[in-house]
Amino acid sequence: MKYLPIIWSNLGRKKIRTVLTLLSIAVAFILFGYLAAIEEALGQGVSIAGADRLIVRHKVSLIQLLPVSYHARIAQIDGVDRVGHSTWFGGIYQEPRNFFAQIAVEPDEFLALFPEFKLPAEQLENWQRTRTGAVVGKDTADRYGFKIGDRVPIQATIWQKKDGNEAWEFDIVGIYEGTKPGVDETQFLFRYDYFDEARLGGEGEVGWYTVKVGDPDRAEEIARQIDIQFANSPAETKAETEGAFVQGFAKQVGNIGAIMKAILSAVFFTILLVAGNTMAQTVRERVVEIGVLKSIGFTDTKILSLVLAESCLIALVGGGIGLSIALVLVSAGDPTGGGLPVFFFPTPKLIVGVGLALLLGLLTGFFPAVRAMRLQIAEALRRN
Amino acid sequence: MSENNSGTVSLRAVCKNFRRGSEEIQVLHTLDFEVQAGEFVALMGPSGSGKSTLLNLIGGLDRPSSGTVEVSGEPIDRLSDSRLAGWRARHIGFVFQFYNLMPTLSADRNIDLPLLLTPLSKAQRREHVSTALSVVGMEHRAKHYPRQLSGGEQQRIGIARAIVTDPSLLLCDEPTGDLDRKSGDDILELLSALNREQGKTIIMVTHDPHAAAKASRVIYLNKGQLSTEPEE
Numbered sequence: 268m269k270y271l272p273i274i275w276s277n278l279g280r281k282k283i284r285t286v287l288t289l290l291s292i293a294v295a296f297i298l299f300g301y302l303a304a305i306e307e308a309l310g311q312g313v314s315i316a317g318a319d320r321l322i323v324r325h326k327v328s329l330i331q332l333l334p335v336s337y338h339a340r341i342a343q344i345d346g347v348d349r350v351g352h353s354t355w356f357g358g359i360y361q362e363p364r365n366f367f368a369q370i371a372v373e374p375d376e377f378l379a380l381f382p383e384f385k386l387p388a389e390q391l392e393n394w395q396r397t398r399t400g401a402v403v404g405k406d407t408a409d410r411y412g413f414k415i416g417d418r419v420p421i422q423a424t425i426w427q428k429k430d431g432n433e434a435w436e437f438d439i440v441g442i443y444e445g446t447k448p449g450v451d452e453t454q455f456l457f458r459y460d461y462f463d464e465a466r467l468g469g470e471g472e473v474g475w476y477t478v479k480v481g482d483p484d485r486a487e488e489i490a491r492q493i494d495i496q497f498a499n500s501p502a503e504t505k506a507e508t509e510g511a512f513v514q515g516f517a518k519q520v521g522n523i524g525a526i527m528k529a530i531l532s533a534v535f536f537t538i539l540l541v542a543g544n545t546m547a548q549t550v551r552e553r554v555v556e557i558g559v560l561k562s563i564g565f566t567d568t569k570i571l572s573l574v575l576a577e578s579c580l581i582a583l584v585g586g587g588i589g590l591s592i593a594l595v596l597v598s599a600g601d602p603t604g605g606g607l608p609v610f611f612f613p614t615p616k617l618i619v620g621v622g623l624a625l626l627l628g629l630l631t632g633f634f635p636a637v638r639a640m641r642l643q644i645a646e647a648l649r650r651n
Numbered sequence: 652m653s654e655n656n657s658g659t660v661s662l663r664a665v666c667k668n669f670r671r672g673s674e675e676i677q678v679l680h681t682l683d684f685e686v687q688a689g690e691f692v693a694l695m696g697p698s699g700s701g702k703s704t705l706l707n708l709i710g711g712l713d714r715p716s717s718g719t720v721e722v723s724g725e726p727i728d729r730l731s732d733s734r735l736a737g738w739r740a741r742h743i744g745f746v747f748q749f750y751n752l753m754p755t756l757s758a759d760r761n762i763d764l765p766l767l768l769t770p771l772s773k774a775q776r777r778e779h780v781s782t783a784l785s786v787v788g789m790e791h792r793a794k795h796y797p798r799q800l801s802g803g804e805q806q807r808i809g810i811a812r813a814i815v816t817d818p819s820l821l822l823c824d825e826p827t828g829d830l831d832r833k834s835g836d837d838i839l840e841l842l843s844a845l846n847r848e849q850g851k852t853i854i855m856v857t858h859d860p861h862a863a864a865k866a867s868r869v870i871y872l873n874k875g876q877l878s879t880e881p882e883e
């Protein structure tokens with residue numbers, strides 16, 4: 268692009284103005300990137316939820332438990348491939364603010380249901396051998412320095428032990444990682460058989476079931492079948508797809524997504540005015556120069572493209588700086604220190620960000636560019 | 652520039668009116684004007700008489716209200732805006748009173764501007780730029796920015812920009828109007844040399860009889876008409 272030096276040199280014309288404009292665009296995009304990460308975290312897993320997975324919980328609430336005997340009955344329903352159960356532990360590691368999810372599961376079942384959790388084969392074998400074994404996500408392991416072989420005490424809040432001990436002790440036997448970004452790497456998973464035997468009360472009860480269906484298109488229908496199966500029993504169920512479940516969970520946090528969009532819209536509208544004003548001024552100051560370029564033989568459309576290219580360059584440089592800073596800030600980690608287990612900058616949002624910058628450039632450049640295009644040469648040169 | 656009529660100018664019955672509010676002012680009245688290839692014509696006349704307007708019509712920067720404008724045999728009043736722009740790029744070099752260089756570009760990049768519109772390679776463009784720089788004697792200022800150059804030097808760069816595509820016709824609107832006598836004389840000498848040695852047709856607007864004396868022909872614009880004698 269042989270015109271790039273001309274476009275580039277125009278940015279150096281009023282350096283302070285250019286820098287201020289770039290800064291305001293950058294700030295908007297930092298906000299955009301950061302809020303995108305938070306929004307993703309609040310809708311945690313919606314985008315990676317398996318379309319072929321159902322969550323089956325107690326109809327009254329998630330806190331109510333379901334009998335472990337439902338396992339076999341769900342497995343028999345037509346279209347169900349696999350069933351597993353999970354139970355929320357809700358314990359405390361050292362201090363209440365050290366939050367991470369602890370869940371009792373059946374190891375083989377769990378890993379078969381959640382192929383996005385990757386655990387090395389020898390660690391799985393170790394888990395199968397170790398009754399008190401626990402597997403922890405990489406994020407939590409890094410945060411608290413858990414290593415394989417460590418014994419980690421977790422303070423009970425819901426589940427007391429039969430032996431009267433306040434603390435449950437677990438042996439770290441493995442550390443899992445997600446197979447793709449967005450997988451929650453903060454969970455602390457331990458064996459249900461150990462949990463069930465050692466807990467005081469609640470034996471034979473589990474928190475919820477995860478069901479894998481053969482055909483995702485039949486997911487809704489199978490969910491209905493499951494609920495019918497347990498209708499009018501002491502523990503009625505509510506089955507729904509994992510995506511719907513996660514979304515419902517996110518809504519409890521309030522419609523923060525909508526608030527964020529409102530904030531972002533306001534910010535972008537302001538930036539549109541700031542950058543638009545810069546471009547309008549830029550063309551107004553350059554009337555004679557544009558006339559000279561036209562006299563040299565630059566066509567009206569070429570002038571139009573040059574002005575648009577300049578506004579897009581400003582928007583892309585500003586947006587690029589903003590998005591890069593947002594990336595750095597986001598990768599520095601969850602600002603709440605554990606409240607948002609999945610905190611990363613989703614790639615699709617990055618692409619949206621670049622697209623938004625381009626759109627900003629086109630919008631702010633449009634009217635000045637048309638004005639420059641329409642400028643009559645003789646008129647422009649008379650401004651000399 | 653193989654055609655033998657390249658650099659000729661022929662205006663027939665040209666009128667040019669401007670609207671100023673509701674009133675229509677006639678600047679050029681049914682004017683005829685011929686310039687032969689290789690001529691150096693000085694165009695004089697009182698301020699506001701329409702000299703710049705005439706030059707703009709010849710250079711295809713503006714269109715006549717009526718009449719025809721032929722340059723190098725091409726009836727340019729019939730070209731579309733974009734064809735006209737392309738035509739200007741190939742056939743005309745403009746030199747302005749206030750030089751009108753891009754302040755953000757170095758001298759050589761300013762001279763390179765018209766070449767961007769050609770299919771020339773970067774190396775070829777560099778070649779042309781350095782030739783133009785040496786014609787105007789400014790090789791040593793190639794990397795300077797306009798604000799680092801004197802008026803006379805800036806005008807030399809302006810002339811280099813005008814000739815870099817090797818047009819047959821140079822249109823100069825008061826090229827020495829902003830210069831002191833010494834620098835002005837240098838610029839006039841440069842224009843004469845371009846006319847003499849490279850056969851460029853030159854039409855130069857000027858207020859200065861001393862400048863006009865360099866030309867091979869002087870013509871006066873008064874009350875919208877051309878004459879060979881200054882009006883009393």
Ligand SMILES: Nc1ncnc2c1ncn2[C@@H]1O[C@H](COP(=O)(O)OP(=O)(O)O)[C@@H](O)[C@H]1O
Nearest residue numbers: 646669670678697698699700701702703704705
């Ligand atoms: N674009 C325009 N709109 C209205 N009037 C114009 C325009 N261009 C030139 N004029 C008028 O035409 C007359 C001639 O202008 P110009 O050609 O610039 O004169 P000169 O160059 O001889 O001083 C002046 O009265 C000027 O005000």
Ligand SMILES: [Mg+2]
Nearest residue numbers: 702703704824
């Ligand atoms: Mg004039």
